[in-house]
Amino acid sequence: MSLKHALLGLLSDRRASGYDLLKTFETSLANVWPATQSQIYTELTKLAGSGLIAVAAEGPRGRKEYEITDEGMAELRHWLTEVAPQPVNRSDVLLRVFFLGVLTPEQARAYLTDLMEMSQSGYEQLRRLADSIDWDEGNLSVYGRIALEYGLRFNAMRREWAEWAAGQLS
Amino acid sequence: MSLKHALLGLLSDRRASGYDLLKTFETSLANVWPATQSQIYTELTKLAGSGLIAVAAEGPRGRKEYEITDEGMAELRHWLTEVAPQPVNRSDVLLRVFFLGVLTPEQARAYLTDLMEMSQSGYEQLRRLADSIDWDEGNLSVYGRIALEYGLRFNAMRREWAEWAAGQLS
């Protein structure tokens, strides 16, 4: 149910077309809540149908700019304050760890060192992103920076864990 | 596609019925790859149909005990060594952070302190779990302990981050 709220959240900041929103999903939300073009357009139509957003303007090439309605803002606030976030997130990466015993120790160690590298480059990529953004004083900046810090800490934690885990296989 | 591999992975350790596997999903895999009863039975039927597992024995109450086939083991190893784990995991918890600006600072801080508590109790729960398990020398133990350590480090990281983030709102 969160694609709906991701769209409401983005539209609470500024009006945007499906195309604009798609670009945002490909960049800032890519690591948190990926969504495809197909999914976004379908969901926008549904949201407009239920009155949570509305077409504010039309532009060239059939462009439709959506804005959030009062009802939509109420739904967004309701989700943020009343609906418990689901505590569990599936992790493909971690699931595999349970079954590394079917591989040779060398293969298992290779999996963990690959994870180390993946985490390291994820960290560096976010670090570069952080440096390239000019953080103004807006709310989106404040919370965007907080989310980015999460990503940095997560990657650092995972790198250290993978390093430790590889060391355990001896 | 990973429910399939989770089932193959569990069956690579020992034979089990759908009911047995369901219990395992409710306990050890609950925080990594949750699955419902409905999903498990459906997937087992499909896996048996494609020859990756087979019915090894039948018991009372229609119980069917499955075992992994050679083909299934090959598929499991292929997944572990050749298929890249998907690097992105959707996070409901983090998505909300992007939109905390629509709330009052008090509400936003409340969200973050709730996260701190959630992470803290998650940490303690895993700590208790770690103490209650008798870690024998088997492979599943080795890698189960490594996965559990990940959970501990993840919760610790998230608690510290949420604490830091709450402090940023000033």
Next chain:
DNA sequence: TCAATCATGTAAAGGGTTACATGATTAG
């Protein structure tokens, strides 16, 4: 003029959740 980009929409298939449905066996 032509390639890149902007812009939207739909269909099919797969995976996950919730709910319904049934019945056998065992322990007290």
Next chain:
DNA sequence: CTAATCATGTAACCCTTTACATGATTGA
């Protein structure tokens, strides 16, 4: 005998992915 547990299966609905399909506008 009766409640708890064991045990399986199916249907409907929702969300996600991949693919197909189309066309307008802009910049070089």
